[in-house]
Amino acid sequence: MSDRRRALVLRPEPGNARTVARLRAAGVEAIALPLFKVRPRAWEVPSVDAFDALLLTSANAVRFAGAGLNRLSHLPVVAVGEATAVVAREAGMRVAVTGQGDAAAAVAAARDFPRLLHLAGREHVAVPGTTRVIVYASEPVALASGALAQAVGQVVLLHSARAAARFAALAADLPRGSITLAAISAKVAAAAGEGWERIVVADAPHDAALVAAVTMLAIDRTRGRGDNAHHE
Incomplete structure (x- = not known):
């Protein structure tokens, strides 16, 4: 970046490695520092005849659902965004609807599939009008002493x-005024609280847009772009 600033990537794997690679390809020095680790959860497969399609709000639902997903793989998929849709297709699933990063909007676009089964993470935003089953969880990772000083x-x-929220809590003793945040959405930015040097928000709620926002800091850090609000 213009003053050799580095970018810390907090998302869990395997997404962390992809974001780091994108940043480095854009000329931004990146450090992987995952705050969570995604783990599969035991779950019971519901009756497949009760649903018209699967709602996937994260690619992790495909990656960590395990063998139970095989019994549902014949159902079409309503994906929250393109990144999730890509992983579903790679797993051999048929994607019928691809949203733009907003689950409610994706559901609204899936009018032909009124009975949706949402394969979700333990921590998730409830999607009205769907049936939910938890197939994975993101568990906090213990960080080495002083890791966040980076x-x-x-x-x-x-x-x-x-x-x-977790970063803000863990960084309570750090000088917020010297740390810039780049958030994937305005809602995510709000969860971090105030007092940071600057907050920039991606133009769209996906990783590519977030990386682009960080890259722009290397081009022009003098403009007041941090207040402009635009997962997957």
């Missing part, structure tokens, strides 16, 4: 409100 003077990427 954030001072740097840029921290926030992909979720949960990560934003």
